[in-house]
Amino acid sequence: MRAASVIAAAVMMAAGLKPASPAWAYPSLHGPTGLVALPTAETAGFPGFDAAVDLTKAQVGGEELDIRTGRLVACLPLNWEVWALVGDASNGEDRKLRGFGGKMPLLRVPIAGFRIAAGLGWEELANSGDYRALTGYLVGTQPLPMGRVHVGFMSISLDRPGRTDTIVQPFAGAELDAGKGTVLLAELRPRDSTVEDNSVFSAALRKQLSKGVWFEVGTTNAASLGLGGKDQKMFVGVRAKLG
DSSP: OHHHHHHHHHHHHHTTOOOOOTTTOOBOTTSSBBSSSSBOSOOOOSSOEEEEEEEEEEEETTEEEEEEEEEEEEEOGGGOEEEEEEEEEESSSEEEEEEEEEEEESOSSOBTTBEEEEEEEEEEEESSSOEEEEEEEEEEEEEETTEEEEEEEEEEEEEETTEEEEEEEEEEEEEEEEETTEEEEEEEEOOOTTTOSSOEEEEEEEEEEETTEEEEEEEESOTTTTOOOSSOEEEEEEEEEEO
16 A cells, blocks of 8 residues: 555656645545635545544524534545535534535646646535535635645535525635644635625634644634634534545
8 A cells, every 4th residue: 555655646746746735635624625614726635535523513594503524535546536524413403414526626737836626516404494505616726935825716506495595706715834733724705695694704723643633723604504604613623644
């Protein structure tokens, strides 16, 4: 397995497809490699898997729910990635969370480090009144001397009891390498006033605990289907590189 990993990495580097640094390749709360709730152009890095679990809270339909999610991201040849999400949200009554999706780089070889990727994902919060979100996005990532910045556009088709809405908004985020295995990050997406209470905003700290294992803690208002909720809620989680 180790020999195969070395050979695969050598082939990718020869083709200009460098694996993402472990500091940047982290499954977002909604599946794809990204920031907190928003994606980046990074992928998990072939070969291998990223697994992550998080605990947080969110308001859905006027209720505050305890949310637990697990995500598994698999990176395919050419740095494509696919992901799956499972979890539950509870407040006396359990509701199931599930989702899946994928992301593909649009540049075979990064230009001065710049990457661009497109992705599609589906997520559902299942209860007596189901909420479903189909999300598509285009995002670019540019490395800087002490971190990287991300900008993109996102479309969310939201199906909820009694109505269907579509959100189309730009988004942005940044990561700062603070040294000693510590990354600080923040993200922002403007509010869609017909659907959301507030703009999406998240901030977090990620800390490397050991090789391939990272811890994160932060605040977000977008734990529910990536929508901007009324209040900021803390979250905590851990990510492990498998394979």
